[in-house]
Amino acid sequence: MRRGSRVLGLWLTTAFRATPGLTVLMGAAVMANAAFGPLATLGIKWVVDAMTGGGDPTAGVVLLVASLTVTLLARSLTTPLGDTLAERIFLYVERDLLRLTTAIPSLAHHEDRELADRISLLEQQRRRLGAIWQLLGAVSAVTSVVTVVVLLASVHPLLVLLLPLAAVVAVVDARGKQAQRTLINSHEHLRRLGTATLDTLADPGPGLEVRCFGLAPTLLRVASATMMLRYWRYRRATLRWAGRTALAWLVFLLGYAVGVVWVVSRLLAGTSSVGDLVLVVLIAPQVAATAGLLISSSRVIAEVWDTFERYFWLREYAADHSWDESRTAPPERLSRGIELRGVGFDYPSTTTNGSAEGSRHRALHGVDLVLPAGSTVALVGDNGAGKSTLVKLLARLYDPTSGQVLVDGTPLTELDPRLWRARTSAGFQDFARWELTAGHAVGVGDLPHLDDRSRVSAASTAGQAQDLITSLPQTFDTQLGAGYEDGVGLSGGQWQRLALSRAFMRTRPLLMLLDEPTAALDPEAEHAIYEQYASAAARVAAETGGITVLVSHRFSTVRLADLIVVVGEGRVLEQGTHAELLAAGGRYAELFELQAHAYR
Numbered sequence: 001m002r003r004g005s006r007v008l009g010l011w012l013t014t015a016f017r018a019t020p021g022l023t024v025l026m027g028a029a030v031m032a033n034a035a036f037g038p039l040a041t042l043g044i045k046w047v048v049d050a051m052t053g054g055g056d057p058t059a060g061v062v063l064l065v066a067s068l069t070v071t072l073l074a075r076s077l078t079t080p081l082g083d084t085l086a087e088r089i090f091l092y093v094e095r096d097l098l099r100l101t102t103a104i105p106s107l108a109h110h111e112d113r114e115l116a117d118r119i120s121l122l123e124q125q126r127r128r129l130g131a132i133w134q135l136l137g138a139v140s141a142v143t144s145v146v147t148v149v150v151l152l153a154s155v156h157p158l159l160v161l162l163l164p165l166a167a168v169v170a171v172v173d174a175r176g177k178q179a180q181r182t183l184i185n186s187h188e189h190l191r192r193l194g195t196a197t198l199d200t201l202a203d204p205g206p207g208l209e210v211r212c213f214g215l216a217p218t219l220l221r222v223a224s225a226t227m228m229l230r231y232w233r234y235r236r237a238t239l240r241w242a243g244r245t246a247l248a249w250l251v252f253l254l255g256y257a258v259g260v261v262w263v264v265s266r267l268l269a270g271t272s273s274v275g276d277l278v279l280v281v282l283i284a285p286q287v288a289a290t291a292g293l294l295i296s297s298s299r300v301i302a303e304v305w306d307t308f309e310r311y312f313w314l315r316e317y318a319a320d321h322s323w324d325e326s327r328t329a330p331p332e333r334l335s336r337g338i339e340l341r342g343v344g345f346d347y348p349s350t351t352t353n354g355s356a357e358g359s360r361h362r363a364l365h366g367v368d369l370v371l372p373a374g375s376t377v378a379l380v381g382d383n384g385a386g387k388s389t390l391v392k393l394l395a396r397l398y399d400p401t402s403g404q405v406l407v408d409g410t411p412l413t414e415l416d417p418r419l420w421r422a423r424t425s426a427g428f429q430d431f432a433r434w435e436l437t438a439g440h441a442v443g444v445g446d447l448p449h450l451d452d453r454s455r456v457s458a459a460s461t462a463g464q465a466q467d468l469i470t471s472l473p474q475t476f477d478t479q480l481g482a483g484y485e486d487g488v489g490l491s492g493g494q495w496q497r498l499a500l501s502r503a504f505m506r507t508r509p510l511l512m513l514l515d516e517p518t519a520a521l522d523p524e525a526e527h528a529i530y531e532q533y534a535s536a537a538a539r540v541a542a543e544t545g546g547i548t549v550l551v552s553h554r555f556s557t558v559r560l561a562d563l564i565v566v567v568g569e570g571r572v573l574e575q576g577t578h579a580e581l582l583a584a585g586g587r588y589a590e591l592f593e594l595q596a597h598a599y600r
């Protein structure tokens with residue numbers, strides 16, 4: 001109940017926050033239309049009664065003209081006002097949704113299936129959030145109901161029974177729609193799967209593999225089977241809904257016919273006037289219209305309510321997951337380093353058997369590890385060992401499920417995530433391809449210095465992108481991306497050089513994370529990059545006690561690290577320097593020997 005009133009409050013205040021003046025004007029127009037519409041029928045009754053009874057028709061004429069004037073004016077306003085209002089609210093909400101999702105510092109909401117479904121539904125239905133006038137429509141339906149009840153009761157109270165019949169139609173209709181909505185919501189994962197499969201076909205990225213492996217017909221079959229499964233269930237629910245509503249309408253029309261026949265018999269018996277009969281006959285479309293209004297507004301309201309509930313949920317989720325309680329600023333420089341103490345982690349979406357009931361899959365188990373200040377630490381291990389997961393926990397893209405990460409003794413969960421990330425530099429294997437100017441594609445690595453040309457140039461040199469940028473037609477000012485008129489398309493390795501340069505934009509990081517950032521580079525470029533890393537790491541270590549964490553499968557690079565950590569199945573298997581680990585003859589020695597053998 002309390003939640004319901006808060007959702008309603010959000011609905012009302014959203015329109016007011018977006019555009020108060022328009023909202024009030026729209027409310028007045030809708031209400032005037034609802035109240036004055038049925039009064040015109042009363043005016044006609046008064047005129048007919050005056051004419052047949054020899055009275056003065058002036059009052060009836062005045063009521064009729066006044067009602068028609070107000071309703072026509074109000075009606076001519078509601079559509080343009082409603083459209084403008086909806087557009088304004090939509091723009092407001094669109095910005096708010098992006099603000100909310102981008103303000104959540106963790107990645108969990110993208111990866112937990114239930115959360116991702118909710119957000120995806122909200123994004124699809126966000127236009128509904130502009131439908132304030134549907135709420136006003138409901139208020140106006142109630143106003144119409146009151147007016148129609150008063151008019152019918154003025155002829156005979158029994159005639160008011162026509163309205164409950166109309167209400168039955170509304171209820172049957174709303175329940176049918178509710179069943180359809182529940183079905184849509186519970187099948188969102190099928191829609192997402194189908195759309196993602198189709199997107200894969202349309203996307204030029206995977207296009208190469210799709211063609212080489214002849215995957216298109218199979219992917220199309222999978223996508224359409226997924227979509228069709230959802231469609232058949234949707235169709236069955238819709239047909240059932242339509243059939244039940246038609247039946248309810250038949251019952252209403254039967255009741256209405258009985259009512260009219262009854263008033264005719266009262267007229268013949270002299271207990272009702274001709275005006276009464278005219279009123280009952282004319283009010284029929286209004287009872288039907290009121291019922292229709294009730295139906296459509298209850299239906300739309302239920303839909304909009306659903307969407308507002310999701311909007312409300314997202315606002316609460318964003319507020320609960322904003323990590324606002326983490327307010328401590330990171331230290332200016334690291335003196336001890338970063339310690340992982342009993343760190344365990346489960347990804348939000350994963351279960352061992354793929355079902356919601358299955359136990360969660362552990363990516364890390366009780367990791368104890370010290371990354372000394374000023375050191376370069378290499379993480380090695382098999383695919384899926386947990387290296388990238390460790391890197392993500394260090395960047396605080398997630399919080400550990402158990403244990404904690406300590407930065408110079410302070411839990412990372414207490415550090416302000418924005419300030420911590422501002423002191424973190426990162427280069428990832430899955431880098432972004434920013435289709436900006438070349439200078440900005442590097443500069444976004446440190447937004448406050450986006451246009452600092454000397455900083456951007458130095459970062460480009462360190463990231464081995466300087467030659468690439470000078471070869472571009474307008475060097476740093478060249479638009480990237482073949483889709484633009486003067487845009488330049490780049491190769492995978494060239495994009496990666498820009499991504500690497502971004503990692504060098506921040507000059508005083510406490511933590512530099514390099515998660516296989518050179519996979520697309522030729523060996524010469526990779527060698528040069530690691531020399532740059534080594535000198536950047538040495539400078540950072542001297543200036544801030546910063547730590548460089550490097551994930552790599554190439555032992556020629558790994559062996560240079562101060563500390564090598566071998567990760568396997570989510571645990572630290574062994575750690576030490578290259579020489580120590582070789583002497584120990586464990587997993588590292590085995591992997592090193594394998595790679596050295598392959599190169600011999």
Ligand SMILES: Nc1ncnc2c1ncn2[C@@H]1O[C@H](COP(=O)(O)OP(=O)(O)OP(=O)(O)O)[C@@H](O)[C@H]1O
Binds near residue numbers: 347350362381384387
């Ligand atoms: N986003 C995710 N959602 C669910 N599970 C994930 C996700 N990312 C990784 N995992 C799982 O967590 C485990 C550790 O993965 P991680 O990416 O840390 O391995 P890695 O050592 O970096 O592997 P690689 O060398 O292949 O990059 C794997 O079993 C993987 O399936």
